[in-house]
Amino acid sequence: MEGLSELALSHVAQYFSALSEPTRLKILNHLRDGEQNVGDIAHACDCSQANVSRHLSTLAKHGMVIREGRGTTVFYRIADSSIYALCDLVCGNVARQLESQANLLNALTPKNNPKSKKK
Template sequence: MPKKPRPLSEEALGLVARRFGVLAEPLRLRLLHALFDGEKSVNTLVAEVDGTQANVSRHLQTLTQANLLSRRKDGLQVFYAIADPTVYQLCDLVCGSLEKTLTKQAKIMTA
């Protein structure tokens, strides 16, 4: 039987909802995934996620404001890195669960 989570205040529930809201955007998830290897420049991230400079910068700003990413400027270059290590655990948990669901669905479809 799963462990029952402790009750959360309305304020805490609001914070959780906002965190999931930030993560509910596919491009932001691609950016986080691209940063799993370590710090990268904005230009590198633009190329890796196949986005526009303006769109990627906007999403990086959102992730930074949510304290998921850190930002470092070096001359004209801006570098981003994952600031909240729980992002790795969250992604592993969600992706692992989805992978199991998709595998199960694939077995049903081929049966």
């Protein structure tokens, strides 16, 4: 981030903001398999088509997905697959943190501590 202007930092923050919604992350994950239409994405995400369309609009605004109309159907696909490297990096870090917290909690729980068992 060194050397970025205030305007560039603002755009970066907005980009990350677009990723701050779980449904958008689900949509991006479903698009890993290739382009899909709104109905297919809505079904896969268990959301309404209107809700998915709203999220896809946000993702498109930030350049994460590309919209292509064919006849009466609109298809969406990932604009730049490097989004998955970013998401996988962050998700992997979060998963490690959650696992570490769970391990710590298990270690502190009396049922797992032989000294705390009284008979």
